[in-house]
Amino acid sequence: MRAIIASRNSILRLSKYKNALNRFQKLGYVRVFSDILADAVGGTSAQVRKDFSLFGIKGNKRGGYNADELLGKLNDILGKNTRQSVIIAGAGKIGMALVKYKGFENEGISIVAAFDIDPAKIRQxxxxxxxxxDELKAFVKTNDIRIGIIAVPDIAAQQVFEIMVSSGIKGVLNFAPIRLKETADVVVNNVNVELELENVIYFVNALERTGSK
Amino acid sequence: MRAIIASRNSILRLSKYKNALNRFQKLGYVRVFSDILADAVGGTSAQVRKDFSLFGIKGNKRGGYNADELLGKLNDILGKNTRQSVIIAGAGKIGMALVKYKGFENEGISIVAAFDIDPAKIRQxxxxxxxxxDELKAFVKTNDIRIGIIAVPDIAAQQVFEIMVSSGIKGVLNFAPIRLKETADVVVNNVNVELELENVIYFVNALERTGSK
DNA sequence: CGTTAAAAGTGAAAAAAATCACAAAAAAGT
DNA sequence: ACTTTTTTGTGATTTTTTTCACTTTTAACG
Known part of the structure; x- marks a missing residue:
């Protein structure tokens, strides 16, 4: 298929449109407009249209977008038409919270196994x-898993990452507050709660200092 | 003080530099260089220097940056010299994982209380x-809390957000996969794990389709 | 000391992202 | 059917962010 050059952010926005659209659809919407989507997602209507334009998604002038059709196209672009199996390294607090989280299933994402060094955490x-x-590598290989989540302490993260990569994993969501030494053929996204919280704190303080009218 | 216009991303990078620096310092580094920091954080040395330049941070030509001094300045900019008290709404899996997480304390962040509607979760x-x-509002007011974390199901998120804002909270870290209807004087950052995971999946698929050499 | 080499600092240039603004289409109204 | 109004689609523009490339400073070395 045609290779689309897209930035991380534009793909993130497509996912947001898709999620908003899911909600609209449940509410019975048949047609949606760029400004409605913009608003649901926190952007401008021009950006919604530009994003769609970039991915060759067409609507109807004056008629907006057909919700079903748009959702289909977004799912197609985002590769949501095939179920994805994911493993987690680390069965601690974060790991187990993710395992228990129901939201993934609706999105075609199945967490199929977790792995931990601590024997106390093993449970079939x-x-x-x-x-x-130890069994991660074999499991990933035999089940042909391509996506992994790292939810281990930072000290172990790089090591676990390397095990994953050598097992054939191609994409990693990393919760450890550490920059993984990446290679070009593996995709890594980081979730760093500490950083985000610090960022909130910074802007609250900054707002207080300056914009205090 | 002088108001610095900074983007979310540049502040996020400053936090990363600070975290990397903390690690370097523990390893005994007295001086650090822009390329070392770049590498620890996943950027370029030019960007490190530009960021510092923007915030008026000076090093020594040929001598790099004094680790202690730089850390002091970063902490200063990031407002890390005063301890921040934070509350959490939602004592479910995510909320409790955050409560138990040890990493915040080192960063001068204290989670001081959690709140939940479910009586079964109440525990003093x-x-x-x-x-x-119900007691959130009173607690926030009497303890003058300004930062809150939302870790409730998406259906309840907007409501909880409004309670927080009306209580005087100025910054929110939102874990619910929903766009909060924000006002200008409240800072909101979102952590959306689903979105990040979808993003990883997209790029893994995209890489497979195109860059498969 | 004087020379060399390494690294900061920063305007200028380039690249990337967002916004604008308007033409074209088509639904709705009359 | 014709007119009006609404909304898309997109080239052009603007803004923002990143990278380049060169000057300056200073540590290190002989």
């Missing part, structure tokens, strides 16, 4: 099994 | 008390 009973970390 | 015994949601 529950809906999602927790295996010893 | 532990290190961090969980109060009924």
């Amino acid at each position: 009973g529950g809906d999602i099994p927790v295996f010893p970390l | 015994g532990g290190d961090i008390p969980v109060f009924p949601l």
